[in-house]
Amino acid sequence: MSDAPLLVERLPDRVVATLDRPSKHNAIDQATIDCLHELCAELEAQPRTLILTGAGGTFAAGADIAQLCDRRAEDALRGINATAFVRVGELPMPVIAAIDGYALGGGAELAYAADIRIGSTTLRIGNPETGLGILAAAGATWRLPEIVGHARAAELLLTGRVVHADEAAAIGLVSSVHPAADLLAAAHAIADRIATNDPLATQYTKRALRAPRERHPAIDGELQAELFERPEKQRLMTAFLEKRAER
Numbered sequence: 203m204s205d206a207p208l209l210v211e212r213l214p215d216r217v218v219a220t221l222d223r224p225s226k227h228n229a230i231d232q233a234t235i236d237c238l239h240e241l242c243a244e245l246e247a248q249p250r251t252l253i254l255t256g257a258g259g260t261f262a263a264g265a266d267i268a269q270l271c272d273r274r275a276e277d278a279l280r281g282i283n284a285t286a287f288v289r290v291g292e293l294p295m296p297v298i299a300a301i302d303g304y305a306l307g308g309g310a311e312l313a314y315a316a317d318i319r320i321g322s323t324t325l326r327i328g329n330p331e332t333g334l335g336i337l338a339a340a341g342a343t344w345r346l347p348e349i350v351g352h353a354r355a356a357e358l359l360l361t362g363r364v365v366h367a368d369e370a371a372a373i374g375l376v377s378s379v380h381p382a383a384d385l386l387a388a389a390h391a392i393a394d395r396i397a398t399n400d401p402l403a404t405q406y407t408k409r410a411l412r413a414p415r416e417r418h419p420a421i422d423g424e425l426q427a428e429l430f431e432r433p434e435k436q437r438l439m440t441a442f443l444e445k446r447a448e449r
């Protein structure tokens with residue numbers, strides 16, 4: 203049995219990474235962050251869809267409070283979790299978070315870094331950091347407003363209120379809700395759908411989606427210009443046209 207806090211299953215077109223510290227509700231410690239960096243290096247070199255999930259009926263109940271307790275100003279300035287989550291968010295292919303049970307504090311922020319979030323019926327997601335005398339500094343203050351809008355994000359972050367599955371779906375924090383037993387299959391179904399499309403077109407769509415407002419529409423044109431020059435675009439469009447002509 204491995205005692206690594208992140209289990210990684212490699213498939214040809216996707217990787218499933220499972221947060222696995224069940225005795226600590228998968229709290230994200232330095233070893234987990236180190237594993238996430240290793241995984242990102244692998245996926246930057248060989249882009250594949252990433253499914254992020256948690257073992258034992260929990261996504262992650264936060265950054266590891268035992269480690270946070272000893273951290274000082276210089277640690278905050280290093281942005282230990284923030285840097286890793288930015289790297290996860292910037293992976294070339296889509297990241298899908300399959301969130302079962304608790305996704306609190308840093309666990310929620312890791313989920314916010316994903317491109318697509320789905321939840322189980324037992325989902326409990328939120329940022330109780332202010333109750334611990336800190337702020338949610340690993341992405342919540344800028345990613346949550348992008349996901350649910352500024353007013354909702356302000357209400358959630360300033361109260362520390364934890365949201366259940368139905369509300370999370372209603373405000374768009376997760377795209378769908380599934381029985382826990384079906385959650386991973388639902389994530390795989392999304393990855394299957396992604397795998398039917400052209401990988402580079404998917405990567406460029408993600409890049410355009412993540413670009414700042416002032417880069418549009420120039421960046422869309424630049425990325426499209428590259429795609430227009432690829433034989434793959436010609437092949438896919440010709441195949442479409444020929445199939446229609448045969449009807």
Ligand code: COA
Nearest residue numbers: 225226227229263264265266267268304306307308330331
């Ligand atoms: N960091 C470190 N350890 C954590 C943790 C965290 N964020 N969340 C849970 N754990 C540990 C507990 O200390 C406990 O360890 P122990 O058995 O060695 O004492 C173990 O995980 C199980 O947690 P427990 O609180 O007994 O489970 P529960 O089912 O009663 O409650 C939670 C679950 C998630 C509600 C509760 O653990 C909790 O509130 N965790 C902290 C959530 C939080 O504030 N996160 C934000 C951090 S920035």
